[in-house]
Amino acid sequence: MNNLRQEWLSNTRNDLLAGLVVALALIPEAIAFSIIAGVDPKVGLYASFCIAFVSAFMGGRPGMISAATGAMALLMVMLVKTHGLEYLLGATILTGLLQIIAGWLRLGALMRFVSRSVITGFVNALAILIFMAQLPELIDVSWVVYAMTAAGLGIIYLFPLLTKSIPSPLVTIVVLTAVSISLGLDIRTVGDMGELPDSLPVFLFPDMPLTWETLTIIFPVSATMAVVGLLESMMTASIVDDLTDTPSDKNRECVGQGLSNIFAGFMGGMAGCAMIGQSVINVKSGGRGRLSTLTAGVLLLIMVVFLGNWVAMIPMAALVAVMIMVSIGTFNWASIRNLGTNPKSSSAVMLATVIVVVATHDLAKGVLVGVLLSGFFFAHKVGRVLHITSQADPNGLVRAYTVRGQVFFASSERFVDAFDYKEVIDAVRIDVSQAHFWDVTAVSALDKAVTKFRREGTDVEVIGLNEASATMIDRFGTHDKPAADSAALH
Amino acid sequence: MLMTNEKIIASVDQSDHSEGVTDAAVWAAKQLALPVEFLHVLDRHLERAQSEDHSGAIGVDAQENLLESLSQEDASKSKMAREQGRLFLSRLRTYAATKGLDAMDTRQRHGRLLDTLTELAPEARMVVLGRNGESSAAGSKPADVSSTVSELIKHLPCPVLLTRQTFTPPQQVLLAFDGHSATRHAVRAVAESQLLSGLPIHVLMAGRHNNALQRDQQKQLDWAHEMLAARGFNVTSARVGGDAAVAIAHHVRAHAIDLLVMGVGRHSAIRHLLLGSNTAEILRASQLATLIVR
8 A cells, every 4th residue: 555655646746747748748759650650640649648547557667658659660560551550459459468478477587688788779779760750751841841840959959948847849849830820831730640539549349350360460560569669668667767766567567568558459559668768758857656657648638639629730840859859868879979988899789789770670670689699799708718728747648638717609619629639648637627518519529629639549537527517407507506516526 | 783683673753753752762671671773764755756857858868867967966865864864863862861771772774764664673672653753744733643654553573662752651551452362462462571560551442342242352351451460460451332442532531541552463353453444543542652562
């Protein structure tokens, strides 16, 4: 009870205000992301309401904002183009189911394999994609649109110098809409982009055949969306954790995202996830509790449904300005400044993630490449932690090799090459008790070395193989007690 | 830091209850011959925000700048609170010494009061708390027991002594008894402890009467009477009808009671009853120092 009260009511005034600020910034985003996905703005707006509403109650990170997002929108473009909105709604529900399963299986823990560089790459790629999504509104248009967008950005960044009590994105939207209406400018408005919500969302089962074929169509999209959604949510959750110095429940967040998406799908909304930019805005505006997320969702719906006619008149240039702000605020500029000083492998991972995402418009592929590359680089680095020394006995009949370090697939070749097979000697003694054999490759490398020596007529004695290969057990480390280890050595 | 569980933790904050808590702790320390540890908890209130920036604009390095400014804010607040807390505790130490307390220690901890006390309680024989403190809402009446305190009563495994702003060593003790295991345990605890030795004890059985139960209730009451009398307490026992909270409040006034003892069970139905509106009601109606035994 106490916890519930604390998560909801301990920061009421700030949460309500921050929720309002976020709701105002969510509207342009939801519209923009609907356009990216190729659906009517109402699909994104309904989704943003549903996702914010459900995740306020069920999410694992109080104060985090979830809604329709660009990362998800980019993944559904093809599905919408080829099969239409109803299949998207079905895919959204399936995404939710997969995310709930991920939560139950506690897959949130897998985030530890996603390195800092991959996360930075993900965030940067996201910012670039949000920016690129604005380009269609800026290409082949009259100079008026450029002027409006520039003025919008000017207001967004300069108005806070005047006062920080009114959200500057709101001022931008109001001023640009007023200018556009009063001057009768012939520029594109939100109303030109498709249908806006004229009522509250209603519960509907997606109109699609429930067949195996349908599943084969939506499953790949849903699986990718589930992964990308959880990745962005987990990243955002840890950003909010850091900012507020409070912990979150990652597995509850997985289930919460899943429930949000299922609800969104049934209410005619597209899939979404946590939003880095909006969550930062929320925390900055003083949002800490669940009430901020709920307020954002509910106010968004109220404003859109009741001010729908006005929303339709907002010039797209105003939304573009807001979205450029979000992309600038999301991008990790420090990663560019640190390109020179960070290890080359880290920079390579970050850049590879960005390039793959921008090329494929699929954040999941980028993360996969990033994770694989970090794995390669890590294996390469650790593979160098292998030192083999040798000493012949005074008679020159026996040579003792001492192996220290890590022997596994990436270092096995170096291991085999480290022995001098051509030396004419009676016997060698290979002491591996201070080495770790991590996999089957390591054992076969040792076999190879032994065989090579024997072919030269040299006797081989291997010492300490048991200690060295203890690491090969799959669950190594889980029941690895230092005390037991040292007992075994004596 | 006193590491044994042979100590009394006095939870103090910079509110008007700290004097009462100190006096109560000094009294309990003398009765039990135990040292006192004054605990001051510094809560940064991470669930609350200070920000006044509702511009909603995020620019270059938004996240880094925000983290930087939030942590700087927290750091300066923490440092100030730490210094203030240190001064407060040293004043308290001097005050307790003038009241004749020798064996004492002070400790400051970061975190929420509830978490900190729950964590430290196993080290203590008893916790002394004010009925409310800094954390209670500005509008609440000083007589009310704050929600934090009600929550603490539920979670702490050891006896809790709740005091008002002022505390005088008790002369007349009232034990609220209903015959259930939790209150029977309270009787046993009182009988075995040195805390109330030598004080006259009123055992009051209150609540609605039902004929079938009456004989059983009288038997329970007799048991409690015997138990305490055997330990040399001067016992008066009584059974009254009507609402427990009202009956207790009435008895308190009629007999100049200055300490109320209540037993609280872990899983019993009475726990629900006592910790539901009933405990709060009794606590509010009685308006006096209360010892809660589980």
